[in-house]
Amino acid sequence: MVKLISADMDGTLLDSNKELSPELFPLIESLAEQGVRFAAASGRQYYNLEHIFEPIKDKMIFIAENGSVVFENNVNSFANVIDRETVCEIVEEIRKITGASPVICGLRGAYAESDEPELLENIKMYYRRYEIMDDILKTEDDICKIAVYDYVNAETNSHIPLVEAFGKQMEIAVSGEHWVDLSNPGCNKGTAISKIQEKYGISYEETMLFGDYLNDYEMMKTGRYSYAMENAHPQLKEICNYTAKSNDENGVVEAIRAYFK
Template identity: 25%
Template structure:
């Protein structure tokens, strides 16, 4: 990857990246983002969470612009509370894909994110939410998942690891859907060809920015397309090995404010924080002095 020319766009995943394990934002991260924005950079949240599940976080961040949600299936305008762009996962294709996966690995438990700015997360019996703080509505049977248009399906297996379930799903789903792993206990089916990179590219184009202007942060395999698209990709210390393999640098963990560590180096320190860590996690290709 080429280094970004001026880091005009900062794209951050949420879970395992910008957020701490308790779903909170540190004061240090908020201060680093604010300093970058005062310097003229734009911050864009790029998350697997659907738009209705990120509104309060966007408020905490002071985001009144765009956010890429639903693994790239949604570009959401926070100020206008509307979708600028969205792609639905065909429900018949989703059912067919689920059938193929279960024929390969046995019973799985499923949930769906409904499309739209007010869409719900529905979970079938046996499915356990990986983030207990996120609201969900339990339905009585799988057929109830398909009551309204959806943006994606979430899967869990009672025994297989996330990596094993992802690999098995990819081996049988083919072009029915894109299979990705976005976090512990979170394997997902999304519209074929849709990734965080496709959503980020649309949002960046809307803002008049380019890949080479972009620095992206992530922690899981679903962030691989985004880091490959961006001019400079940063993996967290807690990131999945698949993401670290494509990253231009590895920063500290989400619990240790890894996003802030990099932003403080690029846009200057805040009250002297992070100088020692910034030296430890020097980039491979990007070199911008504070």
């Protein structure tokens, strides 16, 4: 029987209006009563996820910043911090890319160098705690992820030069149409799931996963019940064992209910 369920947020749990199904919270509570752990796995900041799931946050695990940070019961159980020299090198490279803006993500908050309306709107969507600075490299926070907001297209613009420059030393994932995320090598949602599985003695056969984009790629390989959303990236669909209805059709909730019927 499945003992761990992990689902991505944007494009998976959240519909096109960035809203959760009203059926999700009662379902998570029911799963908890059955001893099934539920994790929200996202590129979003922990404080953002905590706010979204406030009524049931004590019954969940939060995998934030694409697996760089894991929180449970309001306690940081895992954080993969990038060394300061590497942060500086990457930020300097991002500054050279036309149409790209760096956002560095720390344990205490996120930091950006522009308050341009489009960027600020997106920062507010994914980061509850953030600060606009003249030079983000002056922050003393421990940085666990470096995000790039690409005004053009993440996959065809900023992702390419970043892979050329840092592909051998960093984990680099396109996490959305306008976002690229960089973290320490081997640091991704899949690694975080593996740590949770190890902690609680949960096997591959007992794990269910839901995702829609390329930053979910490694996570989908950690469990037998891997579901790509109907709206998922084609490359993700190729490696998943199942397909769930789209994020606008309550796909996650329906698939979970069908399994536990």
